[in-house]
Amino acid sequence: MIQFNHVSKVYSGGKPALQNINFSLNSGEMAFLTGHSGAGKSTLLRLICGLERANDGHVLLNGYDVSQLKKSDLPFLRRQIGVIFQDHQLLMDHTVYDNVAIPLIILGKPVEEIRRRVSAALDKIGLIDKMKFYPIQLSGGEQQRVGIARAIVNKPTILLADEPTGNLDDKLSKDILKLFEEFNQTGVTVLMATHNTGLIRRKHHRILNLSQGRLIGDTHVSD
Numbered sequence: 001m002i003q004f005n006h007v008s009k010v011y012s013g014g015k016p017a018l019q020n021i022n023f024s025l026n027s028g029e030m031a032f033l034t035g036h037s038g039a040g041k042s043t044l045l046r047l048i049c050g051l052e053r054a055n056d057g058h059v060l061l062n063g064y065d066v067s068q069l070k071k072s073d074l075p076f077l078r079r080q081i082g083v084i085f086q087d088h089q090l091l092m093d094h095t096v097y098d099n100v101a102i103p104l105i106i107l108g109k110p111v112e113e114i115r116r117r118v119s120a121a122l123d124k125i126g127l128i129d130k131m132k133f134y135p136i137q138l139s140g141g142e143q144q145r146v147g148i149a150r151a152i153v154n155k156p157t158i159l160l161a162d163e164p165t166g167n168l169d170d171k172l173s174k175d176i177l178k179l180f181e182e183f184n185q186t187g188v189t190v191l192m193a194t195h196n197t198g199l200i201r202r203k204h205h206r207i208l209n210l211s212q213g214r215l216i217g218d219t220h221v222s223d
C-alpha cells in the first residue's frame with residue numbers, strides 16, 4: 001500500500017513542487033496520475049521510490065516510512081518497485097537480453113534463474129525473438145517494451161510508470177496500457193503518470209489529478 005500523509009516537496013531554490021498531498025493507494029489497485037507539465041507528477045513518483053525525499057509529511061510504502069529510511073535500506077525498498085521512465089533509459093551498447101537481465105545480475109541471481117526470468121519477461125512483452133538485438137535496432141515502442149520487461153523481471157509488487165506512452169502513437173499507447181492492466185490483474189499495484197487524458201478517458205481506473213503541486217482531483221471515471 002502507498003500512502004501520502006501531508007506530503008510537501010520543495011527543490012532547493014525552487015517553488016513548492018508538491019504541497020500537502022494526501023491519498024492512499026491500496027495493494028492491487030491501479031491509478032493514473034494526471035496534470036499539466038510541471039504539476040508534480042514525476043516528483044510524486046520519485047518520492048515513492050526514494051529518489052527524492054519529502055520536506056514535510058510522510059510517504060509510507062507497505063507501512064515503511066520512505067522519508068525516514070536510511071540510504072542503506074533503499075535497495076531493499078526498490079526491489080519491491082518496478083519503475084518505467086518515458087525515455088526508457090536502456091543501455092544502448094547492451095543487447096535486449098542484457099538490458100532486461102541487469103536488475104537480476106545486480107541482485108546476484110544464478111545464471112539459470114536469470115535466463116528463465118528474462119525469457120518469461122520478454123515473452124510477456126512479445127519480444128522474445130529480438131533478445132539478441134541492440135536497442136538501436138528496435139522501434140520506439142519496442143524499446144519502451146524492453147524498459148517494461150526490465151521493470152517487471154524482478155516481479156515487483158508495485159509498478160510506477162512516468163509518461164510511458166509519451167513518444168508513442170495511439171495504437172502503441174493502448175498496447176502498453178493493456179500490458180499494465182494485465183500486470184494489475186495479477187495483483188501488482190500500478191501508478192502511471194500521463195498527459196494523455198484521451199488514452200485513459202474510457203477506463204475505469206482511479207485518476208489522481210495534480211495542479212501546481214496540489215492534488216485537486218481523486219476520481220473514478222466510468223463510461
Ligand SMILES: Nc1ncnc2c1ncn2[C@@H]1O[C@H](COP(=O)(O)OP(=O)(O)OP(=O)(O)O)[C@@H](O)[C@H]1O
Pocket residue numbers: 011012014016017035036037038039040041042043044
Ligand atoms: N531537480 C529539480 N530541481 C529543481 N526543480 C525541479 C526539479 N525537478 C522538478 N522541479 C520542479 O518541480 C515542479 C514539478 O516538476 P515535475 O517534474 O514533478 O512535474 P511533472 O508534472 O512531472 O511535469 P512533466 O509533465 O513536464 O514531466 C516543476 O516546477 C519543476 O520545475
